[in-house]
Amino acid sequence: MTNAEIIKHLQEMLATAQGLASQRDPALEGDIQIILTILVDKLRYLDPTNEYAHQVEYE
Amino acid sequence: MLYPAQDQASRETLEKSQLDRLSKQLEYVYSSSDFYRQRFDDAGFQHNELKNVGDLRQLPLLTKEDLLADQIKHPPYGGRLCVSEDKITMLILTSGTSGIGQEAYAMTRQDITFGGSAWANWYYRCGLRKGDQLLLTWPLGTNSGPQGAFLGAYKLGANTLPIAPYDTKSKLETYMQKFNPAGIVVTPAYLSHLTVLCEELGIDPKAQFPNLKAIMIATEAYPISWAQRMETIWNTRLFELYGNTQQSGLAAGGCETSVINEKGERGCLHLDEWNTVFEVLDRETGEHVSPGEEGELVLTNLFREGSPLIRFRTSDRVRFLPHGTCSCGRPTNCIEAGTVARYDDMMKIRAQNIWPEAVDALIFAHPEIEEYQGRVSVNHRGREEVEVEIEFKSEDLPEEAKTKLLQTLSEELRHGVGVSMELSEAAHGSLERFEFKTRRWTDERNTGLERVLHTSGGAHKE
Numbered sequence: 001m002t003n004a005e006i007i008k009h010l011q012e013m014l015a016t017a018q019g020l021a022s023q024r025d026p027a028l029e030g031d032i033q034i035i036l037t038i039l040v041d042k043l044r045y046l047d048p049t050n051e052y053a054h055q056v057e058y059e
Numbered sequence: 060m061l062y063p064a065q066d067q068a069s070r071e072t073l074e075k076s077q078l079d080r081l082s083k084q085l086e087y088v089y090s091s092s093d094f095y096r097q098r099f100d101d102a103g104f105q106h107n108e109l110k111n112v113g114d115l116r117q118l119p120l121l122t123k124e125d126l127l128a129d130q131i132k133h134p135p136y137g138g139r140l141c142v143s144e145d146k147i148t149m150l151i152l153t154s155g156t157s158g159i160g161q162e163a164y165a166m167t168r169q170d171i172t173f174g175g176s177a178w179a180n181w182y183y184r185c186g187l188r189k190g191d192q193l194l195l196t197w198p199l200g201t202n203s204g205p206q207g208a209f210l211g212a213y214k215l216g217a218n219t220l221p222i223a224p225y226d227t228k229s230k231l232e233t234y235m236q237k238f239n240p241a242g243i244v245v246t247p248a249y250l251s252h253l254t255v256l257c258e259e260l261g262i263d264p265k266a267q268f269p270n271l272k273a274i275m276i277a278t279e280a281y282p283i284s285w286a287q288r289m290e291t292i293w294n295t296r297l298f299e300l301y302g303n304t305q306q307s308g309l310a311a312g313g314c315e316t317s318v319i320n321e322k323g324e325r326g327c328l329h330l331d332e333w334n335t336v337f338e339v340l341d342r343e344t345g346e347h348v349s350p351g352e353e354g355e356l357v358l359t360n361l362f363r364e365g366s367p368l369i370r371f372r373t374s375d376r377v378r379f380l381p382h383g384t385c386s387c388g389r390p391t392n393c394i395e396a397g398t399v400a401r402y403d404d405m406m407k408i409r410a411q412n413i414w415p416e417a418v419d420a421l422i423f424a425h426p427e428i429e430e431y432q433g434r435v436s437v438n439h440r441g442r443e444e445v446e447v448e449i450e451f452k453s454e455d456l457p458e459e460a461k462t463k464l465l466q467t468l469s470e471e472l473r474h475g476v477g478v479s480m481e482l483s484e485a486a487h488g489s490l491e492r493f494e495f496k497t498r499r500w501t502d503e504r505n506t507g508l509e510r511v512l513h514t515s516g517g518a519h520k521e
Contacts, residue, residue, distance in 0.1 A: 003064065037172040044362075045062045045176065048333055049076050 007047050014039040061183045065333055070382050070390045074112065077336055080361040082109050087141065088367055094129055094138035095369065112336055115359060121371045127160040136165050142365050152201040153304050153412060164203075164304060165365035171210060173362055174203070174308030177331055178211020181312035182242070185273040185298040189216035191241035192270070194234065196249060197410050198223040204277065204410065207308040208244050217242070227256050235268065242273045246410050247281040250274060251441035251508055254292055259440075265294040273298050276318075278407045281397050283325055285508045286318050299396050301328050305371050306335055307363050310356075311394055314387040318396040327385040327393035334361055337392065338370075339379040342402065350381045355402060356394070376400045406502060408435055409443055411477045415500050418447075421475045427451055427464060430490045433480070436503040443504065445478060448485035 001009075017039060021032045060066040068076075085106035088095040099106055104117050129137035136147075142165065149166040166174075187193060193212050197205040199221065212219040222234050231253065235243075245253065257264055264271075274293060277300045286297050297319075300312040311328035320326040330337045338347060339354040348354035356375045360367045378395035385393055404415045415433070422431050429452040438444050449468070451461060465482045473479050 033168050034172070037169045040169070041172050041176050044333075045180070046064055048062075048065050048068065049072055049079075 003046060007043065010039055010043050010046070014043070061180055066387075066389050068390050073332060073390045077112050077332060077361065078109070081112055081115070081336060081359070082106075084359075084361050084367065085109065085369070088139075088369060091141035092139050094133075097138075098369075115336065115370060116338075118370050120357060121368060123162065123372075123374075126162050126371075130160065130163060136163050136366060139366055139368075140165055141367060142167055147365060149206075150201065151203045151206070151304055162304065163366070164307070166307075167364045169362070169364045170307055171206075173334065174207050175210030175214045177309040177312075177334065178207045179214035180211075181298075181300055181309055182211055182215045182217065182275075184312065184314050185242065185275055186296075186315075187215060187217055187242045187273060191217050191272070192238050193217040193219050193242045193244070194230075194238075194240045195219065195221045195244045196223055196230065197244060197246075202411075203304040203308060204302055207302065211309075227252060228260070231256060231260065231262060236262070239268060239270045241270050242275060243271070244275045244277075246407075247276050247279045247285070247508065248409075248437055248441070248443040248504060250276060250289060251285075251437060252443075253441070254289065255439075255441035264292055268293070268295075271295040275300065277302060278410050279504065280400055281508060282505055283319065283397060286397065287323075290317075290319070299326075299328060301375075301377075301394065301399050303373055303375065305360075305368050305373060306331075306358055307360060310335065310337075310358065313396055314385060314389060316385060316387055321386065325398065326396045327380055328396050329385065329387075329389055329391045329393050332391045335359065336361060339377060339394075348379050350379060350384075353378050374402045374405070376402050404500065406435060406500065408445060408478050413476050413478060417476050418472065419499075421471050422447075422449070422468065424471075425464060425468065427453070427456060427460075430485075430492065431499060432485070432490050433500045434503065435500065436506075437508055445480040447472075447480045447482050448490065449482055450485040450487060450490045454487045 014036070017032055017035045020028055021036060085099075089099055089106050090096075098104075098118065098121075102118050108114075126137060126139070129139055132138065133140075144165075146167050147165040148168050149171055151164040151166055153162040182193070195205065195208050195212065197208060199205045199209065205223070209219065209221060220234060220238060220240070222230050225234065243250075254264070257267075271293060272295060274289070274295055275298050290297055296317040298313045299318045300309050302309045302311075309331060311330045313326055313328050316326050318326050336359040338357040340346065340357055341348050341352075341354050353376055356373045356377045358371050358373060359369050377399050380393040380395055382390050382392050406413045406415075418433065422428055428449055430450045431447055433445065433447045436444050436446070449465065461484060465484070469480065469482050472482075
């Protein structure tokens, strides 16, 4: 898998996680925030010059 | 390389990324914090007109005193807090105490995750991989270093063993010999102590720890001869990191070339410029120093979310080495390995930050005491020792009262600054008095590190 493909998958995962986080379900909330931070973190390492959302923007 | 997009990027790409990220971070702090809005406005700083990273210099430097004053005005986190309190998932305090207060840093999930990643990335550069046994000897507390070390290990997938609570003999015999680690995180002084104890116990590190890929050190400067000797004795390479609470984890880390470069000279620590803007400033002129010169490290967090800092003066003295100095080719600027020191009187003892002012406050709270002098050293067994001589005001104070006071003070110091000190009485009038700059402390650890290596014999002699 190329770097670009990995980034694309991560961005899809991020969008899915953001959707789940917006539900504010207490059963998900803590863990989904951890997943969000991990995805954003990984994207900034793999794609340091691209646009990626700051956490305050997607909460 | 774990992240080629960063490690193989051009300097131009890195600087473009910094500028982009800095613009967002400045907008973020301006819109989220009264503290920064006031500072920007007072300086007439138009953050939305940022043209290059150097424009940051339109802002005044931020000091520890500024942060503490802000915390007093807006307790407990200060007006610089940029998130609502329900987003805080951990609190970090500057280790030890300056005698004037501890800085408080609110950490969000993002701050914690990002800090852990910087460590994980560095462990990878040191040669550690998923499943490698990693021993952490730093005690976990409210300071940032040990937490980052643990979180990074967890993120890397290392098989982590935090062994700080155990005595050194147990660490060696029960844990290191049994689990045969691939990596150890230690302070230089503690590594010396481990080395001496190995010799006393008849343990040859070369033979007993064949899996060791890296010994990771931080918090203290050291002679290069010491580093060379340690690499020989332990038959592995030393890697250094420089970190501080204000940077939210790891500020600079050595790369694959270790603390000693190919020429046998001191190596480089790569500044984590993807996460932070660093300036190395001449304290007199405020100008950026030239390559090879020493200056004060000033930092601006690019991602920190809870308690970000903009142009914070670290009081750390570093030697600036520009990108391209290191043969690894990474685009980041560097600082020299093994020589980070302080401009103020703060001492790092057993991974704790100790300010003489804090010790002064505890000692001179006792009106019976006239003067004191402290000495930090490494003893013949490689242990860091703190000895404090106390001079009483009156020669007539009963022996029993003096003994009791020393015992009480010893406990107060241990609790107050977090480090045990050996107290003794000095003869009346024997200690130096200071008319101008008070210098009650001497640090003889570098000499101690050298001495331990030269006097230790037996198993490790080449």
